Amino acid sequence: MKKSLIALAVLAASGAAMAQSSVSLFGIIDTGIGYIDNATPANGNKWGVGTSGNATSRIGFRGVEDLGGGLKAGFWLEGEVFGDDGNAGGLNFRRRSTVGLEGNFGEVRLGRDQVAGYNKTSSYDLFGQTGVGQFMGWRNWDGAVNTGNVGDENGIRANNLVSYYTPNFSGFKAGISYGFDEVQGESNAGRYIGGNVSYDNGPFSVALSYDRLEISQPARGLGDRDNVTLAGSYNFGVAKLIGIAQQQQYSYDAGGADRKFNNYALGVAAPVGGAGEVKLQYARYDQKATSGEADQLSLGYVHNLSKRTAVYGTVAYLKNKDGSSLGLQSKGINTTAAVNQKQTGVQVGVRHSF
Template identity: 30%
Template sequence: MATASLAAQAQSSVTLYGLIDIAPAMVSRTNTADDRQFRLNSDTGSSSRFGVRGTEDLGGGLAAFFNLESPLDAKNGSVAGGAASGACNVAAACASATTPAFWRRNAYVGLRGGFGEVTFGRNYTAAVIKQAATVSATPSGINTGMATNLAAQGISNDFWNSNQIRYDSPKFGPIDFSAHVALGEGVTGRNVGGNVGYNDGPLAISLSYQRDENLAGDAVKWMILSGSYNFGSFKVHVAFDDVNNDERVVGFRDSKFWTVGASFKATPLLTVAAQYWNLKDSASSNSSKQVVLNADYLLSRRTALFAMLGHVNNKDIAVLPLWNSGVTVANDKVYGLAAGVRHSF
């Protein structure tokens, strides 16, 4: 009877969801030759993915939930991609920990209640994902701009971490915070990080910090401070970051960037944006610069047309002109143009 009563009280739901971002594109040169390349580019603005998530109401304000999420390359149907985790990546001889993983985007379970929520498993790190809304001005997604610059610094290793315990607080007025620890278990790099956010009306501020340690005990530390202000149809974004890699952890670059960008809602359906990035290599003091222009037009709640132009003037650090364009050329100017469709389900 007790078991039947508990089953009757529990309310559960499971949802299949996803997103596809794909666009015909052109880049001004390849990695090996000064020749234009025409391609079908995936993930230009947002990362294509599919997943399943569910929740169960346990009563008394407590709920259990889970998320399994896989990457998707819509142009060829593959799900390949290493499950990088902090200072452990393929280049750092952690290939056994970063081989392609089907659920490499998310694979966790958690509990949610008045205390906030806690998750166990592979998950977004609090330090990166909490920055997306304040760092990036582009409405089509964070990939070209935010992700291209973070990848050049090595912080792309920290979008997700394996073996992770993460806590997200409830709101305390305009303030909330998150913290996570990734347990290396002698297989992947260990790390700890977190974020504090302030969101009050039009003003939002976000501060993140993370410390990654590789299998040899060498550490890299990085921070991001960002903010945005919404004037209504016009929104401004500014951000600064600093990667301290004095111990020369493979996969990270001792560097810092600053960025400023803005978006303008021209109509209820059309948003245009521009953002400038300045990424400085600490060893050489040279700066790689990127300009991103973006237009996003909503056809419906789930479908949009977008155009993205990325131009890089690279020095020692090679920044991609468009995310996933395959063109990483240091000490050269490269641009990429894409126009495509983003559909969520």
Template identity: 40%
Template structure:
């Protein structure tokens, strides 16, 4: 039985409108495994079962209706799941994605909540695919990916996923060029700037070469009627698929408008090396150079952090695979990156698990 037929039957239990869709599909990922993490806490190492290490576990519904003339309506409702305890992730029902939109010759426009363009940028270029290491967040846990704006002291939605947003994607027939953009409303009364978020991706693919640029800016407002601290990042990346190996280079500069201005540069060298159709090895080396001053009176800077990571995946089929990864982060005395419990602490993480896609 096809998934789309099963999905139609299930959705019909909730609303007869489901049968008006051209197609509705249920999909998801079930991912859970073991994590051993030493982040410098006085009590010692954490050993635990953790959901969503290679990819976040999820349950999703997506549908498309052909409106004629090349125009289509579409929707996606995607819920994050924690398989280790059965709870909902992202702190909301459909926290991963909740969008509705139109697509046609002009491209596609979606309204709602989704990953920021910069988050999707790292999904594409990070050899770990924004997973495996750094508590299942891949390199996106070390870089700034947006989706963390606040308005008048309210909590941010969740890192990397802006809410209240308009998303635009160019059509796929632009001779290798592509672009996507995002505008997120802060929804602050009388202020169109507070809490606003912006994102832009530009890409070009020719043969085995893939190059791209990403921009993200979040306007966070810590207190009602308080100043806005705009945090932004510019990122460039390039990869080339030689077949036997796919190297990648990523560079990002992050800054903000705080009184003690953030000044951070990050670069990664990585590689994906398929051994055969079932086995794959991936590795990255990342350096964070944080030149932010310790205080307005202290010219000393936060300092550097360095991470080496290696991962492995074995595929039983197109849907099911085993994975394992190890990451080691070392940093200067005033640096506190990669989830370190205290400044200067080294962080060591070992993960392995199983992922099934449906």
């Protein structure tokens, strides 16, 4: 009898523990057809099937365990999915691979992740930092090399990251990230530090971020890339207005003038008929380091067929001048414009989340 009671107690405790833990599978598949003219230095056009025109395609696993006393442990593994070729290069978890603790003190994360200098202020881009319509301020403007995080020269994500995010204090929140360079020698190339502060109160939202990434540049040697971004939005109900102002500055140990790139965006999004949304966004890229300038105008429409599925269309126009040669960004259709060339890009596709 005692053994039976003990067994029942063990099973009950096991069931309670299982009830306090959860693991879920999630993802987005976004695939569409796109066209961009003047997509090469020789003014050739490109078209085809691409991915992530409205939201970045991904698959991931996340889990949380309630440790009691308000303390939780969790993990997050997330990799990008390329619907056009089925991940010919293989699936990895370079979008995010973290483990952390969360409680009344806030949240601490360890691992590869978006940096705190990007993840909040970038959220004001009406095109979600993807597709031909996206705001292109976060890019590798000066051709830098990130020895510690090859492929992350734009400073959006970092390896070997430690991040802390505060609780919500009456609408105020903050976050800070530090990325170890873990490179032999004393160059510190690849080291990252950055953070953000934000305030959200009803229809009003504003955020300020700053970060520094230690980089090298083939022609100028070791240096720092400093990025300051101020962004905000106000939702009037009938429409939401957003604004972004950013400066990236590159300075090098060998001296010489700092190389600055100022970027701006202004946009409006409005619901249409209960199931749709139309968005219009203008961006200016003032490349002071090279005296080049570019203007981008993006128009998009998203129609929700259900809570999980939507169809979308985006048209973007980019005008380079004064020596600028920016190209519209589109996964699956890479572009490099000729100097002072104009580009027009079109994308239509389907997005499904699970």
